[in-house]
Amino acid sequence: MQKTHDHKALWLVAPALLLVAFTAVIPLMTVVNYSVQDTFGNNQFFWVGTEWYREILRSDRFHAAFLRQIMFSATILAIEIPLGLAIALSMPKKGLGVSVCLVLMALPLLIPWNVVGTIWQIFARVDIGLLGHTLNGLGIDFNYTQNAGAAWATLIIMDVWHWTSLVVLLCYAGLVAIPPAYYQAARIDGASRWAVFRYIELPKMSRVLLIAVLLRFMDSFMIYTEPFVVTGGGPGNATTFLSVDLVKMAIGQFDLGPAAAMSVIYFLIVILVSWAFYTIMTREDFEPSGGAR
Amino acid sequence: MDLSWMAWTAPTAVFFSAIGTILALMAALYFLRPDGAEPRPGLFFGLATTRGDRLFISLLGSAFIHLAWLGATGYDLKWAAVISFVYAAIVFRWG
Numbered sequence: 001m002q003k004t005h006d007h008k009a010l011w012l013v014a015p016a017l018l019l020v021a022f023t024a025v026i027p028l029m030t031v032v033n034y035s036v037q038d039t040f041g042n043n044q045f046f047w048v049g050t051e052w053y054r055e056i057l058r059s060d061r062f063h064a065a066f067l068r069q070i071m072f073s074a075t076i077l078a079i080e081i082p083l084g085l086a087i088a089l090s091m092p093k094k095g096l097g098v099s100v101c102l103v104l105m106a107l108p109l110l111i112p113w114n115v116v117g118t119i120w121q122i123f124a125r126v127d128i129g130l131l132g133h134t135l136n137g138l139g140i141d142f143n144y145t146q147n148a149g150a151a152w153a154t155l156i157i158m159d160v161w162h163w164t165s166l167v168v169l170l171c172y173a174g175l176v177a178i179p180p181a182y183y184q185a186a187r188i189d190g191a192s193r194w195a196v197f198r199y200i201e202l203p204k205m206s207r208v209l210l211i212a213v214l215l216r217f218m219d220s221f222m223i224y225t226e227p228f229v230v231t232g233g234g235p236g237n238a239t240t241f242l243s244v245d246l247v248k249m250a251i252g253q254f255d256l257g258p259a260a261a262m263s264v265i266y267f268l269i270v271i272l273v274s275w276a277f278y279t280i281m282t283r284e285d286f287e288p289s290g291g292a293r
Numbered sequence: 294m295d296l297s298w299m300a301w302t303a304p305t306a307v308f309f310s311a312i313g314t315i316l317a318l319m320a321a322l323y324f325l326r327p328d329g330a331e332p333r334p335g336l337f338f339g340l341a342t343t344r345g346d347r348l349f350i351s352l353l354g355s356a357f358i359h360l361a362w363l364g365a366t367g368y369d370l371k372w373a374a375v376i377s378f379v380y381a382a383i384v385f386r387w388g
Binding site for chain 1: 298304305339340349356357363
């Protein structure tokens with residue numbers, strides 16, 4: 001059947017496109033312009049071509065920060081997605097418990113990032129923090145200002161505490177949207193709990209899981225405030241992620257050209273990985289045999 | 294209007310004008326030949342792609358070809374551009 005192409009919808013998105021042009025495209029173009037020039041301030045620029053890109057791509061500092069960023073994102077995704085799914089599956093579907101659980105889950109999401117950083121910075125301190133003091137009292141050497149492992153553990157636990165709720169809420173929304181008829185059919189067929197999860201709940205939640213993975217990946221890959229507040233990128237450079245390194249380069253060293261080149265590379269990596277996630281997770285929706293769902 | 298804060302250079306202006314022109318052409322093609330906006334199965338990983346998808350994959354891939362060239366070789370960047378054009382042609386024809 002011939003599809004109807006209605007172009008009126010394009011005019012409806014025009015205001016949003018205009019807004020995006022001013023808030024995203026113009027700053028992006030400015031960053032690209034900076035990335036091919038050198039400046040010493042006073043709005044004076046000197047053309048350097050692709051030199052900053054070459055320098056950044058070959059620097060050990062960039063490679064190390066990139067690796068740390070990937071490791072951080074992979075770790076928190078590996079924890080938050082299954083944990084969020086498990087919590088959502090164990091939450092009540094009706095009654096007073098629903099409201100209580102939803103409010104409890106929403107609480108960490110309401111706290112601003114810098115406050116979360118401050119809470120955990122104090123909470124994990126050896127001298128006055130409940131976590132740090134208790135762990136050291138138990139004989140565990142936990143000091144995030146001196147020990148790289150402790151710094152990583154603090155940041156990962158903080159992120160899991162802050163953002164698993166988002167995965168829970170998204171998964172829960174997907175779960176409650178499944179029509180009861182599916183569960184009734186599974187009961188009639190004598191399906192096990194695992195079979196219900198594998199063949200009903202998981203496929204029906206694939207969309208929300210995709211959103212959860214994408215949101216958490218992009219957010220964790222660009223995390224800045226919390227590590228800046230808690231560890232400041234330390235000890236040494238142990239928690240200097242790409243974003244922290246970028247700010248050090250742009251603001252601390254005032255190397256605007258290299259920082260702009262790094263921003264462009266960073267931006268391209270985020271787009272590539274997000275596109276890969278999206279394509280892999282929506283691939284079966286566009287199978288030629290099934291058509292678009 | 295003073296746009297000196299944007300630090301424009303001729304090469305970056307040409308680059309963004311080219312991207313803008315390509316997007317305008319794609320929009321015009323959407324009106325003139327809407328069939329291309331429908332997904333079609335491609336050869337790469339069995340992905341179904343629309344014309345816009347193929348443009349996106351071409352541009353993103355070209356960006357990474359240039360970055361890889363800059364990071365791994367010391368040769369002239371025009372060879373990366375040649376590879377990118379070949380890559381884009383393959384994506385548009387078979388991707």
